[in-house]
Amino acid sequence: MKKTPLYDRHLALGGKIIDFGGWAMPVQYSNVIEEHNATRMKAGLFDICHMGEIEVKGPQAFELLQWVLSRNIEGQDIGQLKLSVITNENGGIIDDLTVYKFDQDRYMIVTNAGTKDKDFSWIERQKKEKGFSNVEIKDISDQIGKLDIQGPLSQMILQKLTANDLDNLRYYHSMNTKVMNFPALVSRSGYTGEDGFEVYADSRKIGDIWEELLKIGADFGLKPAGLGARDTLRLEAGMMLYGNDMDETITPLEVVYGWITNLEKEFVGSAALRQIKEKGLSRKLVGFEMEDRGIARHGYKVFKEGKEIGIVTSGTFTPTLQKAVGFAFVPTALSEQGTEIFIQIRDYQAKARIVKLPFYRRKK
Secondary structure (H helix, E strand, O other), rough: EEEOOOHHHHHOOOEEEEEOEEEEEEEOOOOHHHHHHHHHHEEEEOOOOOOOOEEEEEEHHHHHHHHHEEEOOOOOOOEEEEEEEEOOOOOEEEEEEEEEEEOOOOOEEOOOOHHHHHHHHHEEEEEEEEHOOOOOOEEEHHHHHEEEEEOHHHHHHHHEEEOOOOHHHHOOEEEEEEEEEEEEEEEEOOOOOOOOEEEEEEEOOOHHHHHHHHHHHHHHHOEEEOOOHHHHHHHHOOOOOOOOOOOOOOOOOOOHHHHHOOOOOOOOHHHHHHHHHOOOOOEEEEEEEOOOOOOOOOOOOOEEEEEEEEEEEEEEEEEOEEEEEEEEEHHHHHHHOOOOOEEEEEEEEEEEEOOOOOOOOOOO
């Protein structure tokens, strides 16, 4: 398994290591509920060094990304980051990712860990096929370490190590600054539903930043958090997981990514997606809450009036809401909020109800 620069530190903290898409990653340190609640109420610190960073720069950087991405990035400001997806010719999702704009001709895309190499090859292919000769694509993942600090006290903790005033950093924007006197890029977004920040720094220095954040954060209730808490937090916040809730057989129109799919511009897969939209969607990803006892898991079958109608893509018991919730694909005609469905859990069908997403929304 590949290891992040923080691997030895995870072992020293007692982290339970699992194989996550070929990476040796901590699933938990103490327990999932404790780490989840710390992030919701105080702050959690996550190792995200396994994710991919790809630099796209040159006079045709914008043109290439505009062709590759589903989202229109024409109005993106320098320092702003935007969520988007890459789709194949059929409109299927190759990856969901974040696009950072550093200059008029310099961008960085942050990919999922397991899709980074596939994304890089796809963008290279599109560059060649479209004849974009004035753009350079570079995988810089090994040079960069990435931490996420999330939770209501995350700004207070991170500010103690950061040169610039984080009050000036708007949501979905980034700034070049110093963290512990190391050059760093800090952005404000997150995968947990809480206020929070991403810290990008030299992979050789990221361990020092990790340790200092844990040391300073201890007085504020900060805890290191593993993949288990990351999963329960993202599900409560209505965030999807690539490989679970979407893949290349699923289009952004069928999940909650229709809003970042601009069919008024041309991009790879746009023609196919316009046809799909015109024809009408046969299925939709919905959120549901369990009404009977039981937890729906990935792959469980969904029923209505005794007929199998869909499948669960993600599901868990949420520590914050104290409810079992999940995502499932169901026919569009049965996707309305309030619709009663049944999920096969072992030897019985448990009642659930389709609800509005996200399941959890933080108080401003």
